[in-house]
Amino acid sequence: MExxxxxxxxxxxxxxLGGDIPxxxxxxxxxxxxxxxxxxxxxxxxxxxxxxIAPGLDDDFAGVVAGSPIPARCVHGGAERQDSVLxxxxxxxxxxxxxxxxxxxxxxxxxxxxxxxxxxxxxxALIGGAVAAIPVLPVVDTIREVTATGSATVDRSRLRAxxxxxxxxxxxLELAHQLVADQDLQVTDDAAAVEALGYPVVLVPGDxxxxxxxxxxxxxxxxxIVRSHA
Amino acid sequence: MExxxxxxxxxxxxxxLGGDIPxxxxxxxxxxxxxxxxxxxxxxxxxxxxxxIAPGLDDDFAGVVAGSPIPARCVHGGAERQDSVLxxxxxxxxxxxxxxxxxxxxxxxxxxxxxxxxxxxxxxALIGGAVAAIPVLPVVDTIREVTATGSATVDRSRLRAxxxxxxxxxxxLELAHQLVADQDLQVTDDAAAVEALGYPVVLVPGDxxxxxxxxxxxxxxxxxIVRSHA
Numbered sequence: 001m002e003x004x005x006x007x008x009x010x011x012x013x014x015x016x017l018g019g020d021i022p023x024x025x026x027x028x029x030x031x032x033x034x035x036x037x038x039x040x041x042x043x044x045x046x047x048x049x050x051x052x053i054a055p056g057l058d059d060d061f062a063g064v065v066a067g068s069p070i071p072a073r074c075v076h077g078g079a080e081r082q083d084s085v086l087x088x089x090x091x092x093x094x095x096x097x098x099x100x101x102x103x104x105x106x107x108x109x110x111x112x113x114x115x116x117x118x119x120x121x122x123x124x125a126l127i128g129g130a131v132a133a134i135p136v137l138p139v140v141d142t143i144r145e146v147t148a149t150g151s152a153t154v155d156r157s158r159l160r161a162x163x164x165x166x167x168x169x170x171x172x173l174e175l176a177h178q179l180v181a182d183q184d185l186q187v188t189d190d191a192a193a194v195e196a197l198g199y200p201v202v203l204v205p206g207d208x209x210x211x212x213x214x215x216x217x218x219x220x221x222x223x224x225i226v227r228s229h230a
Numbered sequence: 231m232e233x234x235x236x237x238x239x240x241x242x243x244x245x246x247l248g249g250d251i252p253x254x255x256x257x258x259x260x261x262x263x264x265x266x267x268x269x270x271x272x273x274x275x276x277x278x279x280x281x282x283i284a285p286g287l288d289d290d291f292a293g294v295v296a297g298s299p300i301p302a303r304c305v306h307g308g309a310e311r312q313d314s315v316l317x318x319x320x321x322x323x324x325x326x327x328x329x330x331x332x333x334x335x336x337x338x339x340x341x342x343x344x345x346x347x348x349x350x351x352x353x354x355a356l357i358g359g360a361v362a363a364i365p366v367l368p369v370v371d372t373i374r375e376v377t378a379t380g381s382a383t384v385d386r387s388r389l390r391a392x393x394x395x396x397x398x399x400x401x402x403l404e405l406a407h408q409l410v411a412d413q414d415l416q417v418t419d420d421a422a423a424v425e426a427l428g429y430p431v432v433l434v435p436g437d438x439x440x441x442x443x444x445x446x447x448x449x450x451x452x453x454x455i456v457r458s459h460a
Contacts, residue, residue, distance in 0.1 A: 136374065140444065141391035142418050144366065150430050151390065153422045160381065161371035188372050192383045200380050208447050214370065217438050217455075224454035225447075 003047035004123055005101040006165060007088040010034045010061070010109035011054045011077030016215050024053070024109035025060060026219065029226045033213055035064050036112035041165065042069040044119020046105060048098060050091055052077040052084040071097075085190060086177045092170070103127075104173055105165035106190045113225055114165065114210040121204040122167040131199045133167045134191045135206030136160035163206040166190050172199060233277035234353055235331040236395060237318040240264045240291070240339035241284045241307030246445050254283070254339035255290060256449065259456040263443055264294050266342035271395065272299040274349020276335060278328060280321055282307040282314040301327075315420060316407045322400070333357075334403055335395035336420045343455055344395065344440040351434040352397035362424045363397045365436030366390035393436040396420045402429060 014023025024034035038049055049072040053061050058074055065072050075091040077084030085106060092098045103126045107114070118135050125133030139159040144151045166189065168176075176193040179185065187193045191201045213219050244253025254264035268279055279302040283291050288304055295302050305321040307314030315336060322328045333356045337344070348365045355363030369389040374381040396419065398406075406423040409415065417423045421431045439455050441448060 139373070140442075141393075142422075143369065144390045144392055144421075144431075144433075146388045146390060146433075151433060152425070153418055154389070156418070158376045159384070160374045160376060162374055163371075188383055188386070191374075192372075195382070201374075203374070203376075203381060208445075212370075215438075220454045220458055221451050224450045228450055 002100045002102045003098065004045060004103050004105065005092055005098050005170075006041045006046040006049045006105045006107050007085060007092070008034060008037055008041070008049050008051045008107050008109050009077070009081065009084055009088075010051050011084050012110065013054075017213070017219065018216060022054060022057060022060065023213070025064070026213070028112055028213070028219065028222050032064055033112040034061075034109040035067060037107060037109050037114065038064070038068045038070065038072060040112075040114040040116060041105065041107060041119055043116035045123045046070060046119060048072070050075055050088050050098070051109070052088045082177060082180055082187065082193070086181060089170070089174050089177060093174070101170055103167060104170045105167045106173075107165035108212055110213045111164050111210045112213055113222055114163075115207045118163070118205075118207050118210055119165055122165055125202050125204050126167045126169070130167075130202040131169045131172050132191055132194045133202040133204055135163040135165070135210065136203045137163065137206045137208065160203060161206075162189060162191065163210045168194060172197065232330045232332045233328065234275060234333050234335065235322055235328050235400075236271045236276040236279045236335045236337050237315060237322070238264060238267055238271070238279050238281045238337050238339050239307070239311065239314055239318075240281050241314050242340065243284070247443070247449065248446060252284060252287060252290065253443070255294070256443070258342055258443070258449065258452050262294055263342040264291075264339040265297060267337060267339050267344065268294070268298045268300065268302060270342075270344040270346060271335065271337060271349055273346035275353045276300060276349060278302070278331075280305055280318050280328070281339070282318045312407060312410050312417065312423070316411060319400070319404050319407060323404070331400055333397060334400045335397045336403075337395035338442055340443045341394050341440045342443055343452055344393075345437045348393070348435075348437050348440055349395055352395055355432050355434050356397045356399070360397075360432040361399045361402050361429045362421055363432040363434055364421045365393045365395070365440065366433045367393065367436045367438065390433060391436075392419060392421065393440045398424060402427065
């Protein structure tokens with residue numbers, strides 16, 4: 001069977017977290033965020049990982065690669081998130097061990113505690129024929145939209161908060177990012193890039209524990225989740 | 231000066247939290263959620279509180295009232311949240327100590343850790359002339375909107391997540407809830423009710439610590455926040 005490959009985007013600086021460690025290397029329960037991510041991905045059925053890091057940090061990530069539960073390697077990201085994904089896709093295409101992969105999951109390293117079930121649901125949707133499958137959560141807060149004249153309540157029952165990993169047919173994701181690069185499109189995530197090609201995006205249930213660690217408060221919450229599992 | 235009154239909505243069952251204690255009485259760091267709320271409101275400048283509770287629970291809330299940092303009393307809520315607010319407004323109007331209040335802040339008891347600064351910003355906006363002022367946060371997740379044919383990305387830069395306390399001119403809030411009741415309007419919060427009358431809503435910065443405790447994970451997060459303050 002073709003391997004399921006994860007592209008783990010770990011090139012963020014983490015300036016909002018404070019400190020000068022790259023965000024993906026910030027420790028949670030004694031291990032880097034990206035290591036937690038690799039464990040969740042592996043537990044959910046991912047076979048191999050390509051970690052997209054900032055240039056020059058290969059030595060810093062060497063321990064993460066050595067300790068990964070699945071074969072992993074690092075590639076360098078670009079200026080924008082989409083450049084990082086493009087570089088990761090190019091590395092997959094050029095790697096004899098990965099080039100047979102039909103599916104790619106793009107994951108934010110900072111969503112360190114992604115449960116295996118979420119990863120599994122994304123992969124199952126792809127195996128079931130989805131070209132793109134993303135985990136989402138209902139939006140529980142009242143949401144307002146700022147308008148030209150003020151703001152107005154939005155019908156939150158129609159809104160979904162998007163998480164990662166986002167799963168794709170690899171060939172479609174490549175085409176999508178090529179289109180985004182060629183036409184200089186602004187997209188907020190990979191699903192939006194694939195949508196720009198005209199493909200539908202399948203929604204699967206996410207999980208609040210897959211929260212993205214961005215600010216110190218998120219790290220505090222992630223630590224509380226880890227403790228609750230202990 | 232007229233007192234600033236808070237209507238603390240504490241009539242929720244808390245079934246999503248598990249257990250059979252009303253949500254507002256669930257303990258956080260050894261005290262009921264609603265007691266934490268009263269402390270935040272008091273610290274932010276609220277002078278008096280009317281707590282809207284489910285009928286029959288007066289004895290259960292007696293300790294909360296006795297321990298409140300500001301004078302507080304309970305009134306019974308109705309079937310829907312807006313009935314609860316209407317009952318609370320009627321109690322304020324009928325109370326000689328409260329009837330002079332020009333401003334009312336409506337607060338969810340489950341937003342237990344609302345920082346004093348958030349309360350203060352809402353009150354300051356009202357004193358500055360706002361008819362309605364609500365705390366909001368930027369939306370950090372990518373948001374999709376489910377449509378008739380699938381889903382599509384929404385421009386999150388225009389979205390705001392709404393918190394409480396929501397502050398109002400008391401007479402306008404009364405008129406708004408009367409309109410909602412008379413015309414059987416569906417509104418998700420008090421700001422939307424006031425908007426239905428045609429008044430603008432002023433947005434002030436909220437705070438992530440004012441999270442609403444709804445599920446066990448929220449209680450876990452709230453506990454982590456309390457510990458981080460210790």
